[in-house]
Amino acid sequence: MEADSRQTVPEVESDSKGRAHQSSPPKGVGAGRSLFDKRIMADAAVEGLKKFDPRVQVKNPVMFVVVVGTVVTLAESVAHPSVFSWSITVWLALTVYFANFAEAVAEGRGKAQADTLRRLRVETEARRLRPDGAEERVSAAELSRGDKVVCEAGDYVPSDGEIIEGVASVDESAITGESAPVIRESGGDRSAVTGGTRVLSDRIVVEITAERGKTFLDRMINLVEGAERQKTPNEVALTILLAALTIVFLPVVVVLKPFATFAGASVSVVVLVALLVCLIPTTIGALLSAIGIAGMDRLVQRNVLAMSGRAVEAAGDVATLLLDKTGTITLGNRMASTFIPVAGHSEEELAGAAQLASLADETPEGRSIVVLAKQRFNLRERELGSRRVFVPFSAQTRMSGLDIDGRQIRKGAAEALKRWVLEQGGSAPDDLDGVVEKVAKGGSTPLVVADGSEILGVIELKDVVKEGIKERFDQMRAIGIRTVMITGDNPLTAAAIAQEAGVDDFLAEATPEAKMNLIKAEQEGGKLVAMTGDGTNDAPALAQADVGVAMNTGTTAAKEAGNMVDLDSNPTKLIEIVEIGKQLLMTRGALTTFSIANDVAKYFAIIPALFVVSYPQLKTLNIMRLHSPQTAILSAVIFNALVIVALIPLALRGVRFRPAGATSILRRNVLVYGVGGVVAPFIFIKLIDLAVTATGVFH
C-alpha cells in the first residue's frame, strides 16, 4: 500500500504524507524534449521534405490542392518565366513545406520518446519454467501467452504478466518515471507486472498474459509514435467541412476566367492558382494533423496513455465524472483528529488507552492515533512488558486491541464495542450515541475505545479532503461537468465528505453493480461518463464508461477494460484529461475560424489586383493601398504561407483553456480568432507588401 499511495498531483495537491508536491516535471514516457528542441526541429526540417511524397499529400485534401496548384504554376513558370510567377511558385511550395514541417515537429517528440522506449525493449533473456518445474533460458521474444517465468532481484520482467507466486519490489521508473519502487504481489489488485520493468528484491513467478508484439510497451511505442493514429470523429467531420470549403472555391476561381474575359480583362493561371490557394482553408488544413498529434502528446507528457484519439475527444464531452473518494477526493488514509471522552472520563485517559490499543496497529489509521496521542499529551510509545497479547482486527469482531496487565483495551466500531462492554458486564454510557452520531455526521469515522467493561470515549478519524480539490470541482462545475463521489462509506459519512469536498453528488455504500447502474443511468440521460478504476471489479464499469482511466498500478483486467492508462496512477488526473480533450477541439475550432476569417482580407488584396486594369474604379476596394497588383497577390500568398509557421506553436500547445461556461469561452474565442482573424491579415499583408515593394523587383 505504502509504495502505491504516492500522489503526484500537480500544483494544488499534497501527497499522503502531507508534503507539498512539485508541479510534476515530466517523467517516464512523458519525459521528452521541450516543444522546440533543436534536434527535433532539425529532424522535422528534413522530414518535411520527405512528406512531399504524393502518397502522403493525398491524405489531406486541402494541402493536396496546394500541391497540384504548385505543379501548375511551376509548369507556367517554366513555359513563361517571370520573377512574379517563380516567386508565387516558390511560396506555394513553401506553403506545403510549412504544413509538412508542422506535422513533422508534432511527430518529432513522439518519435524521440518511442526511441527511448525501444531501447527498453532490450532482448531480455527470460527464465521460463517448464511444466516439470525446471528452468530454461529463452529469449523474451519467444514467450507466448500462458508461459510462466521466474524473476529474481536484478532481472528485467520479460513481458507483461500476472504474478502467480511471491511478492517483490519492482522498479517501474522506465515506464512511469517514478523512481520509488512499488510492491507487486500475487493475488489481489497489485499482481500485474509490465515488461521492461526491473525486479529489485525477492523472487516472483509470473504468468505471461500478453501476446508477442502486443505488450504494453509495444502499444506505448506505437502510441507515442503515432503509428496507429486514426482520425478522430470530430477530425473526420472537420476534414469534410474543409474539403467542402476547398471544393467550393474551385469553381469560384475557375469561373473568374470567363468572368474576366467578359469584363475585358485577362487573368493568368498563376494568379488564379494564387487566389485559390489563398482562399481554401490552408491554415487549418496544414495544422490539423499537428493539432491532433500534439493533443495526444500532451496526454503522454502527463503520463497518460490514451488507447485511441476517440477517447481523448470523448473526454472533452464528459458531463459526469465518477471519482473514487479515497485517493482522489480525500488523502488515502483517515487520520485521528480528536479524542472525545464520554461518561466523565478525561481526554488524557482516553488518549492513553487509545494509544495502547493502537500500538500494534500498523495501519495508517492506527499510526495516526499513536501520533495524535503523542502530540496532544506527550504520551510516548511505551515499552511493553511480555504479558501482552495483541488482538488483531477481524471482520467478525470489528475491533482490535491489546490485553496487557489484565486490562483488555479495545477499539472499534460503536456497535461492536457496545456489544463487547455488555458481554463484559458493563453498559454503554448515555452520552455515547450522541457523540458517535455527531462524529459520523461530520463525515468522520467514530472509533469507540473501551477499557474492559468501561467505555472511555470516541476517537474521531477524519477523512482529510485534499487541499484545492474543492476549487477544482468548482472549475468543473463552471464548464458544465457534474462530479460524483463514489465511496464505500455509509450515506451519512459520505454526505458530510461530499459537502466538504464540494462534489455535486455521491454514491455511498457503492458496490460494483451500483457503480455500473449509475454509469448506465447517466448515459441513458445522454451524458458521457468518465471514471477511474484499478481493481478487477472495476473492469466492467471502466469498459462501460465513455472514458475509463485505468491506474497503471491496477490489474491487467482493469487496464484492458479502460481506454486510457494513467502511468502515475493518480485518479485526480481525470480532470486534466478532460481539459486536454476540450483544448484539442478548441484548438481545431479556433484555427478553422481564423483560417476562414483570413479570407476576407485576402479578397480585398487580390480582387482589385485582378481587375483594376479593366475596371480602374475597383482600386477603391484596395483598402490596404497595396503597391501594385503583383505585390498585392504575392503578399497575400506570402502571408498565407507564413501564417502557418506563426501558428505552429499555438497548434502544438493548444489554445488557452479557462474553466468557464460555454458562452464565455465562445465569446472569447470568437473575438480572438474570428474578429482577430479578420483584422490580422489586413495588417500583415500590408507589411509584407511594403517589404516586397522594397525589394524593387516587382513593378
Added chain:
Amino acid sequence: MAFFWTVVALVVALAVVWRLLGAYMVSVYEGRCAWLGIFERRIYRLMGVNADSEQTWQRYGVSLTAFSGVVLLIGYGLLRLQGSLPLDPQHLGAVGPAVSFNTIVSFVTNTNWQAYSGETTMSYLSQMGTLALQNFLSAAVGMAVAVALIRGFSRKGSKTIGNFWVDLVRGTLYILAPIAVIAAIVFVAQGAVETLAGPATVSDAINHVTQVIPRGPVASQEAIKQLGTNGGGFFNANGADPFENPTGLTNFLSILLILSIPVALTYTFGKMVGSVRQGVAVLAAMTIIFGAWLAIATVAEHQPNPAVAAAGLTAQPAGNMEGKEVRFGDTTSALYGVASTQTSTGSADSTYDSYTPMGGFAMLSGMMLGEVSPGGVGSGLYTILLFAIVTVFIGGLMIGRTPEYLGKKIQAREVKLASLGVLVMPLTVLVLAGIAVAVPAGRAGPLNAGPHGFTEILYAFTSAANNNGSAFGGIAANTRFYEITTAVAMLLGRFGVIIPVLALAGSLAVKEYVAESVGTFRTDKAIFVGLLLGVVFIVGALTFFPAVSLGPIVEQLSHGKFF
C-alpha cells in the same frame, strides 16, 4: 413617414401571424387539427394513402421526388396541349416545348421564373389548373420538407420522419387553401380582376383604336402567389399591374402574405423542438439580415438616380423613380422587392434593372445569402437550419465539445449533408453564369454591356438556383439557352438541397439526445445568432464576392456611368 408606419404595421401584423399561424401549423403537422377531416380522409382514400404509416427519409424522399416528377410531366403535357383544351378564350394555342419545360420546372420548384408573358401565352386552364395548382403544391412540398427536418430534431431513436403524402395534403388543405381563399376575397374587394369571361375589348372612338385588355382569374392566383412565396404573376408586369395589385392595401397585404408562412414557421420549429426560444434565435438572424438589406435598398433607392444626375439633369424627384409605380413610391417598392427577393417569391411591383447599382445589389445579394431571411415557405427554414448546423459545428469545436444542435450530435454525416445543401446553390449559380458569359448564346442574352450586362446574367442564375424567380430584367430569358440553363439551375437549387435535407432529417431522427449543461453551446442566445449571421455572410461573401465586384460594385463605383 408613411414608409415608417408601413414597416411598423408590418412588424405588428407579422408578430401576430408568427404566434397564431405558427401555433396553428404545429397542430396541423402534429395531426391535431381536423376541422377539414371530411376532405382530408377523402383525399387519402382517393390517393390510396394510409395516413397512419410513417416513412423513412428514403421513402419520404422517393415519394416527394416521384410526386414532383409526375406533376411535372402532367403539367408539361397540359401546357403543350393548351390549344386543344377548354378555357382558352384568347385562342393562344400550344405553349412551345422549351418554354413549357422551363415553366413547369419553374412552378414545380416553387421558383416561378417566367420566360413567357402570361397574358399572351397562358390560357385560363393553364393559369388555374397548372400554374396556380403548382403554386399550392410546390409550397406544400417545401413546408413538408421543413417539417420533416424539424421532426429529425424533435424525435429520438426514430427511423421515420413522417409521411410525405400526409404532410403534403395537410399543408395544402389546412394552411394554404383557407388563407388563400380569404386573401383572394380581399384582393377582389380591392379591385383585382377575377373573371373567366375572357378579355375585354375597349374601343376608343375618338382615336379610332380598339384595345383588347386581357383579364382572367387573377385575384385567386394572386393570393397563393404571395402566400406560397411563388411569385409568378398572371400578367407580365406582375405586382406592378393594377389588375393584380390594385391598391396600397393589396400591396401591403402582398408583402404580409409573402412573409407570413416563412416567419411563422420559426415559431412552429421552436414549438416542435420544445423551445420557442430556439425559433426566436433563428427568426432574429433572419430579421437582422432582412432589416440590413431593407436599409441598403431603401437608402439606395431613395437617392436621386445617379445616371440621371450624371446626364446633367438637376430636376428629378427625391428618389429613384425609374421603373417604379408612382402609386407605391421608391421606399415601399424597395420593401416589396426585399420581401420578395429574400423569400424566394420573386413577384415584383417595380423593375430592378432600373434600380441604382446598390439597390440592385440588395436584391441580388439577398438571394445570394441563400434565401434565409426569412426565405421561401419551408425552404427558408430548412436552409437556415443547414447554416445553423455548420455554425454549431464550428462553435461547438471552439468551446471544446463535440458539436450538438438541439440535443443532437453533429458529426461527420451531418456536416457532409449540411455542407452539400449549403454549397449546391453557389456552385450552380457560378458554374452556369460562367458558362453563360463564355458561350455566344449566353452572351447574347443581356441587353446591356459591361458590368450591368454581367449583373443581368448573374441575377438570372441566382434567381433560378435560389428558386426565387424574380427577374432583374434586361435579359432575353425566352431563348433556348436560358430556358434550358435556368431550368437546370431551378432543379438543382430545389432538389439538390431537399435531398440532403431529408437525409439529414433521417440521420438526426435516429440519434439520441445529448443532455444539456452549462458546457453546452446555447443556440438560443445572442452569440449564436451572431455566429450564425457570420457563417451566412461569410459563406455568401466568399463565394460571390468576386462575381459581385464585377457587377454591381463596379457599377456603383462608376457613379452613374451607363454600360
